[in-house]
Amino acid sequence: MPSRPLRADARRNREALLTAAREAFLAGEAGAHIEDIARRAGVAVGTLYRHFETREALVEEVYRQEVADLCAMPSALSERHDPDEALRRFLFLLVEHAAVGRGMAAALESILATDSPVFDEARARMAACLDRLLAAGAAAGTIRADVDGRILLRAMGGVCNLRDTEGWREDAARITGLIFDGLRRPAAEGAAGA
Amino acid sequence: MPSRPLRADARRNREALLTAAREAFLAGEAGAHIEDIARRAGVAVGTLYRHFETREALVEEVYRQEVADLCAMPSALSERHDPDEALRRFLFLLVEHAAVGRGMAAALESILATDSPVFDEARARMAACLDRLLAAGAAAGTIRADVDGRILLRAMGGVCNLRDTEGWREDAARITGLIFDGLRRPAAEGAAGA
DNA sequence: CCATAAGGTGAATCGGGTTCAGTATAGTTC
DNA sequence: GAACTATACTGAACCCGATTCACCTTATGG
Numbered sequence: 166m167p168s169r170p171l172r173a174d175a176r177r178n179r180e181a182l183l184t185a186a187r188e189a190f191l192a193g194e195a196g197a198h199i200e201d202i203a204r205r206a207g208v209a210v211g212t213l214y215r216h217f218e219t220r221e222a223l224v225e226e227v228y229r230q231e232v233a234d235l236c237a238m239p240s241a242l243s244e245r246h247d248p249d250e251a252l253r254r255f256l257f258l259l260v261e262h263a264a265v266g267r268g269m270a271a272a273l274e275s276i277l278a279t280d281s282p283v284f285d286e287a288r289a290r291m292a293a294c295l296d297r298l299l300a301a302g303a304a305a306g307t308i309r310a311d312v313d314g315r316i317l318l319r320a321m322g323g324v325c326n327l328r329d330t331e332g333w334r335e336d337a338a339r340i341t342g343l344i345f346d347g348l349r350r351p352a353a354e355g356a357a358g359a
Numbered sequence: 360m361p362s363r364p365l366r367a368d369a370r371r372n373r374e375a376l377l378t379a380a381r382e383a384f385l386a387g388e389a390g391a392h393i394e395d396i397a398r399r400a401g402v403a404v405g406t407l408y409r410h411f412e413t414r415e416a417l418v419e420e421v422y423r424q425e426v427a428d429l430c431a432m433p434s435a436l437s438e439r440h441d442p443d444e445a446l447r448r449f450l451f452l453l454v455e456h457a458a459v460g461r462g463m464a465a466a467l468e469s470i471l472a473t474d475s476p477v478f479d480e481a482r483a484r485m486a487a488c489l490d491r492l493l494a495a496g497a498a499a500g501t502i503r504a505d506v507d508g509r510i511l512l513r514a515m516g517g518v519c520n521l522r523d524t525e526g527w528r529e530d531a532a533r534i535t536g537l538i539f540d541g542l543r544r545p546a547a548e549g550a551a552g553a
Numbered sequence: 554c555c556a557t558a559a560g561g562t563g564a565a566t567c568g569g570g571t572t573c574a575g576t577a578t579a580g581t582t583c
Numbered sequence: 584g585a586a587c588t589a590t591a592c593t594g595a596a597c598c599c600g601a602t603t604c605a606c607c608t609t610a611t612g613g
Contacts, residue, residue: 172559172610199601209562210602220601312537320534340514343506347541366579366590393570403593404571414570 179216181206187227232287235259239294248301252308252348255298256341259291259321292318299348308348320344373410375400381421426481429453433488442495446502446542449492450535453485453515486512493542502542514538 171179185206189197199220203213217223238258242251295314302308321344365373379400383391393414397407411417432452436445489508496502515538 169559174610175560178561211562211604212560214602215560312533316530316533316537319530320537336510336513339506339510343510343514343541344538345541347537347539363590368579369591372591392568405573405593406591408571409591 175216178206178208178212182208182213182216182223183227183230186223187230190224190227228287232290236290236294239297243298243301248298248305249307249349252295252298252302253345255294256321256345257338288315288318302348312348317344317348369410372400372402372406376402376407376410376417377421377424380417381424384418384421422481426484430484430488433491437492437495442492442499443501443543446489446492446496447539449488450515450539451532482509482512496542506542511538511542 182202185202186197189202189205199210199213202223203210206213213223217226235258239251239255242254245251246254292314295317297314299308299312299314299317303310321341376396379396380391383396383399393404393407396417397404400407407417411420429452433445433449436448439445440448486508489511491508493502493506493508493511497504515535
C-alpha cells in the first residue's frame with residue numbers, strides 16, 4: 166500500500182524497533198513492556214504504534230522473520246544429507262529456533278490466544294518444509310508415509326513450547342528423538358482409538 | 360491455616376466460584392474476565408478475591424482439580440488392561456483432559472508464564488502416573504525402557520496444547536499414536552544428536 | 554530556502570485486575 | 584431469641600500497562 170517508500174528516519178526507527186523487540190523477547194526480560202521496547206529503540210511509544218498496529222503486531226513481525234529464517238533451511242539440508250538425516254536435523258532446528266528464549270514464547274502466547282492468521286501462515290510454511298522432507302524420506306523407504314507435515318509440526322509443537330526448565334535442551338533432544346523413532350516405521354497397524 | 364472451618368456461605372461461594380470459573384474456561388468465553396466469573400457465581404469481585412489471592416490463583420485451583428481427577432485414572436486402567444493398552448489409553452486421556460477447551464489453555468498460559476509451583480507439582484504427579492504405566496510396559500517387554508514419565512509428559516505437552524483448529528481431536532489422536540509408536544521399540548540405537 | 558506531507562512525541566484515556574472501607578450475616582452465648 | 588462478634592460480602596476507587604491523538608518536528612523535492 167505505501168506507494169511512497171518510507172522516509173529514511175522512519176525505516177531506521179522501524180528497524181530499531183524490531184531489533185529492540187527481538188532482543189527484549191530473547192532476553193526474556195520479565196515483562197517486555199511496550200514502553201521498554203520503545204525506549205530501548207530510542208523512540209517514543211507513539212512511534213512504535215505508528216509502525217505496528219498493536220503490541221501483538223510487533224510480536225508477529227518478529228516471529229514472521231524467525232519463521233522465514235527457519236524455512237530457508239530445508240533445501241540446504243536436503244542437498245547435504247540423505248532424507249532421513251535431513252529430516253532429523255530439521256526437527257532439531259525447529260526446536261532450536263522456536264526456543265529462541267522463553268521470552269519470545271511468552272510474547273507469542275498472546276497471539277496464540279488470538280487466532281491471528283500469521284500463525285496459520287507460519288504453520289503452513291513450516292508444514293510445507295516438513296512435507297518436503299517427509300516425502301523424501303518416504304521415497305527412500307526409511308520414513309513412514311502416513312504422517313504429513315501438519316501432523317508432525319503439531320507433534321513438535323510441544324517440544325518447542327518447552328519452558329525454562331534447566332535441562333530443557335536435553336529433554337527436547339530426547340523427545341525429538343522419540344518422535345523421530347515413531348516416524349521410522351513402516352507404519353504401525355493402527356494406533357488410533359478413543 | 361484456617362483452623363476454623365469456613366463459614367457455610369463462604370464454602371458455598373467458594374464452590375460456586377470454582378464451578379463458574381471452570382465453566383467459563385471450558386466455554387472458552389472470549390475473555391473470561393474476573394468480573395464475569397464473579398457475576399456468574401452470583402457474588403461480587405471482592406468475594407472472589409477473598410477466596411483467591413489473584414486471578415491466577417483461581418485458575419490454579421481449577422487446574423489442580425483437573426489434574427487430581429486425571430491422576431486418579433492409572434490405577435483403574437492398570438487393573439483392567441495390559442500395560443501397553445493402559446499406557447495407550449492414559450495418553451489419550453491426557454489429551455482429552457488437558458483439552459478441556461481452549462479457554463482453559465488460554466487461562467493457563469498466564470500461569471505458564473509465571474513459573475508457579477503448582478505446575479511443578481502437577482507435572483510431578485502426572486509424570487509419576489506415566490512412570491508407573493511405563494514401568495509396567497517395560498516389565499512386560501513391550502515398551503522401551505529408556506524413556507521416563509517426565510520426558511513422555513513433555514512430549515505429550517504439545518498434543519495437549521493443540522489449539523482450537525477444527526480437526527484437533529483427530530490430530531491429537533494421530534500424534535498420540537505417533538508418539539506411542541515411538542515408545543514401542545526395544546530402544547533405538549541412539550537418536551540423540553545436536 | 555520554503556512548503557508540506559510524513560513522521561515523532563508523550564500526556565491523556567481506557568480497560569481490566571486488585572484493594573479496602575463500609576456493611577451484612579452465620580454462628581455462638583446467655 | 585436478642586445481643587455479640589468474628590467472618591464474609593460488596594462495589595466503588597485505584598493502579599498499571601496498552602493504546603490514542605492533538606500537536607510538534609523534520610525529511611524531501613521543488
